[in-house]
Amino acid sequence: MPSSAHGPAGESRDRNGEKTEAVPAAGHEGHGAAAAGAASHGAASAGAATAPGQQPYAYSPPAALSTMTPRHWWVPAVAGAAGYVGMVLGTVLAMLLTLLGAAIAGDSSGSLTDQVDNQIGTFTGEAPDLSGAAWFLSVPFQLAAMAALVPLRVIASVGGEGGTAGITVPQHFALACGIAAAWFVARKLSAGLRVETRAVQWVMAAAGGVVWGALALIVTAVTVLRMDLSVFHSTLQLRITAVGPGLFAVLLVVGLLSIASALNVRSTQAAPGRVVIGAERSLPGALQVLRPIVVQFTVFAVVAGLGLLIWAFVKYGAVAGFSALFWLPVAVGWLFVLSLLSALTAGGAAISYTDLTGNSHAFYLWSEGTVPGWAVVLCILLALVSVLCAATAWGHVRPMNQRVARNPFAWAVLPLAYFVLGILLMWLLNVSGFAAEAGSRTQGAGFSLRPAGWTCLVLLLWGAVIELLARFVVPAFMNSLPAGVTRGLRGSERSRGRAAVVASAAAVGGAGGAVAAAGHHAATAPGTTTSATPAATSSPAACPTEDTVTAQRGDTAGLTPGEQTRVLPSYDDARPAAAAQPERTPMDPAKKKRIRLIAIIVGALVLLAVAAVIVFSVLSRTVFGPDNQAEELLQSVQDGKASAVAKAADPNVATGERALLTDEIYGAAENRVSSYEVKDTQIDGDHATVNATVTQDGVTTPVSLPMVSDSRAGLFKSWRVDETAAGSSLYQTFSVEVPAGVDELTVNDQKVTVDKQNDPHAQEFTVLPGDYAVGVSSASKYVTYGGNQVAQIRAGAESMDSGMSFSQSFTPALEQDLTKQLNAKLDTCAKSGEFEPDGCPFGYSIFGDEKDYRNPVWSIERYPTYSVSRSPFGSGEISFSTSKSGEARLNYQHNEEYDDDEPADWSDEDTTTSISTSGTVTVSGDKITVDSND
Structure with a gap:
């Protein structure tokens, strides 16, 4: 009995x-x-x-x-509330880790709320205050609601018009925290509580699910984030909320299943019910079908999740690594789908008036070359290993016997389960967003990234493969696996015992046997004998079949001759059988010590590997990160070390253009960068952008430094400024118009050599922020190009459009020395003793017979004044002319006797003449050569 x-x-x-x-x-x-x-x-x-x-x-x-007693009601209610609290705490933990990652990465751009302030302020002109308690009290609850796969929406309205936008990013970690909290609280509080029937178990679970869903719906609605901003003399109302129709329904189902699972151990129902027996009889193994799926995903997720976490730390730094609780579950699910040779579908749609346009694209694991070839191979190998583990688990929880082998529907159990899993994954792994006008279906846009629609068919095929492996391959080696692996694949003793009872009941006779067992106490007449089935053992392989069930015939008051009654085994029958198993021989202490030591070593190695990854990521982002290199670069700029800057950030210009990038010239520059501050760093693989501010001449200016990593310093990336990228405001240029014949400039009192040409030409220079005093040096004391001109180079400003130009002029020494030479020539001319000295600017023309003139003596009464100028026709010729005429006096004797036969009558005469001259001057160093036109 x-x-x-x-x-x-x-x-x-x-x-x-x-x-x-x-x-x-x-x-x-x-x-x-x-x-x-x-x-x-x-x-x-x-x-x-x-x-x-x-x-x-x-x-x-x-x-x-x-x-049911009051305790049967408040225990699941408390468990449901604990589930919601667990969701919120999981969200808070994920947020805190993300902030910790930002702090470790050295992100000095301010908190997340500051960035949101800036973005909203840029759009509206007014930055809201999101640093209050309302923000921190609202955001965790709204993000926690996203664990129910509802979108987080932003609703904006102004003047009766507005729009809404939303994004759905499943928060599976928060949901897992809620499930764990509800399960443990329900298990703990239900200790000693008798759950008489399965109906009571499900009623209690339903009560907990209702509490969970209702509490989430109420708290999410109460904590909606509300902001009112002034925009163009109107009020913009913003609402950030995750309240949606699916919030209550999803959490109701999650709470129902979680709490029912926790209460399963408290059920005292003696035998399986009709539904359970019928399901097992029609579809053998349907009640255990979750175990191979869970085993497969667990094996894949543990390895793939650790790989993705390491990849995030190495490639994107501490922020991506520490925020993994937000994105890692979905990423592992996507990789699981891709590794099983299915695809992800990225799609978008735009609604314009009445036309709907959209497109989608399928991405496979090997598409676009985004995943390295070796990673593709490893992911597929990991998927195959997980499939083998699932087949092994399926072979343990649903072993082959006559009942399973004779039931053709047994082939469809696992493939159908995987088919349903594929449909669920399209929902559970869907990341999507939308934007539309409020109350309008004519304009909007959306996007989604989810497993492809044919994923369910791909998983159905994998379910068939696992079924074949479990039937024909796994039995060959399943008994040779280590005991620990076998226990993990088969499940607990209690669950296997209950599965054995269900299988035994299905073999006895299904629902009819259950009815006979239920009425056995009252319906069996005196003299009727009943044969009970053997007690179910803890191993499913020991389940009795119909061939093992015997019944005795006899004439009784209640039964006709030949009629038999089969009595179902009870759940309690499994316990003595399990207890009756032979006791195991205690493990050798030395062997146990070795196993414990190996486990400690393996655990320590895993922890060291994780710690090494985190340390590597932190060092890559700090000591060897682009922001650290940018700080060293800006410090060199502040210190005036142009050579160090040029070495760290090559300006990628010709040699002549970098002539001013020396420590002597830049160190002597006025108004250099006096201070700087690195704000934030954006890293995308081997490229990064460091945003900073520099203070120069009392003005703070934002600058951006595009960085690139094309080499390594040992294990770490080596960063430098990307000279090929646009957007760098560190280097700027200005040009100088170099006069003809000049081969040297003076910049900040330092000599700079330039190309000497016969014509004026422009010379461009690449410089760092500061003031540059530029002058043109002259090799002659007679020529000057004026004083220094200052180029004011400011960080973040546009480069100078027009260059400096210098015009040549002459020093007073040129006129002085020119006057000396010309006057000396006049003196020479005066001593010539001729009426018309050759090559002189003065003379006396004789009219008549030259014999009537004698003894000419010249004297300079007044020297002329000269002026020097350059030819206006661009030839560069220097000319001179008389600006004020001089005067020369001539004393001579003239014969007054006109008769040639008479003796000469000489008389003394004198006259004056003006002196004026012109010509050219050639300057060669400190020597001038005068060429007059006389």
Whole structure:
């Protein structure tokens, strides 16, 4: 006779047979209802005895509810509340780790709220204050609601018009925290609580799910983030909320399943019910189909998740690594789908008036070359290993026997389960967004990234492969696996014992056997004999089949000859069998010590590997990161070390253009960068952008430094300024118009050599922020190009459009020395003793016979004044002319006698003449050569 939780009269009893609180019997399905009916009938008879002719009404609650006490209600309610609290705490933990990653990465751009302030302020002109308690009290609850796969929406309205935008990013970590919290609280609080039937178990689970969903819906609605901003004399209302129609429904189902699983161990129902037996009889293994799926995903997720985490730390730094709780579960799911040779579909759609346009693209693991070839191979190998593990688990939880082999539907159990899994993954791994006008279906846009629609078919094929492996390959080696691996694949002793009872009950005769077992106490007449099935063992392989069930025939009052009654095994029957197993031989202490030592070493190595990855990521972002290199670069700029700057950030210009990038010239520059501050760093693989501010001449200016890593310093990337990228405001240029014949400039009192040409030409220079005093040096004391001109180079400003130009002029020494030479020539001319000295600017023309003139003596009465100028026709010729004429006096004798036969009559005469001249001057160093036109 199978054990029962109740006596024949419906009185509850414990396992020692002692009666406890009287409750209607519910040992088998249908039994509790019969007992309740009997109790009602007895109450009615008693009423008839006390009041003849009257039939009082007596309410009889459903059998499932009649056994429930207040504790049966508040335990699942508390578990449901704990599930929601666990979701929120998981979200808070993910947020704190993300902030920790930002702090480790040295992100000095301010908090997340500051960045949101700046973005909203850029759009509206008014930056809201998001640093208050409302922001921090609202965001965790709204993000936690996204664990129910609802979108986080931003609703904006102004002047009666507006729009809405939303994004759905499943937060599976927060949901897992909620499930774990609900499960453990339900398990802990239900200790010692008797769950008489499966119906009570599911009613309690439903109550917990309702509390979970209702609490999430209420708190999310209460904590909606509201902001009112002034925009163009109007008020912009912003609402950030995750309240959606699916919030309550999803969490209700999650709470129902989580709490039901926790209460499963508290159920005292003696035998399986009709639904359980029918499902196992029709589809063998359907109740254990989750184990191979869970085993496969766990094996894949542990390895792939660790690889993705390491990749995030190495490639994108501490922020990406520490924020993994937000994105890692979805990323692992995507990689799981891709590794099983399915695809991800990226799609977008735009609605314009009445036309819907959109496109989608399927990405496979090997598409676009985004994943290295070796990583593709490793992912596929890992997927194959997980498939083999799933087949091994399936072979343990649903072993092959005659009942399974003879049932053709057994082939479809696992493939159908994987087919359903593929459909669920399209929902669970969907990241999407949308934007549309409020209340309008004519304009909007959206995007999504999710497993492809044919993923369910791909997984169905994999389910068939696992079924084949479990039937024909796994039996060859499943018994040779280590004991620990076998226990992990088969599950706990209790779950395997219950599975054995269900399999045994299905083999006995299905639902009909259950009815016979339920009515066995009252329906078996004297003389009728019943044969019970053997007790179920803890191993599913020991489940009896119909061939092992025997029945004795006999003539009884209740049974016709040849009729037999089969009694189902109970869940309690599995316990003695499990307990009756031979005790294991204790493990050798030395072997146990070795195993413990190996486990410690392996665990320490794993921890060291994780720590090494984190340290490597932190050092890559700090000591060897682009922001650190940028700080060294800006410090060199501040210190005036142009050579160090040029070495770290090659300006990528010709040699002549970098002539001013020397420590002597830049160190002497006025108004250099006096201070700097690195704000934030954006890294994308081997490229990064460091955003900073520099203060120069009292003005703070934002600058951006595009960085690139094309080499390594040992294990770490070596960063430098990318001279090929646009957007760098560190280097700027200006040009100088170099006069003809000049081969040297003076910049900040330092000599700079330039090309000497016969014509004026422009020379361009690449410089760092500062003031540059530029002058043109002259090799002659007679020529000058004016004083220094200052080029004011400011960080972040546009380069100078026009260059410096210098015009040549002459020093007073040129006129002085020119005057000396010309006057000396006049003096020479005056001493010539001729009336018309050759090559002189003055003379006396003789009219008549030259014999009548004698003894010419010249004297300079007044020297002329000269002016020097350059030719206006661009030839560069220097000319001079008389700006004020001079005067020369001539003393001579003239013969007054006109008759040649008479003696000469000489008289003294004198005259004056003006002196004026012009010509050219050639300057060669400190020497001038005069060429007059006389």
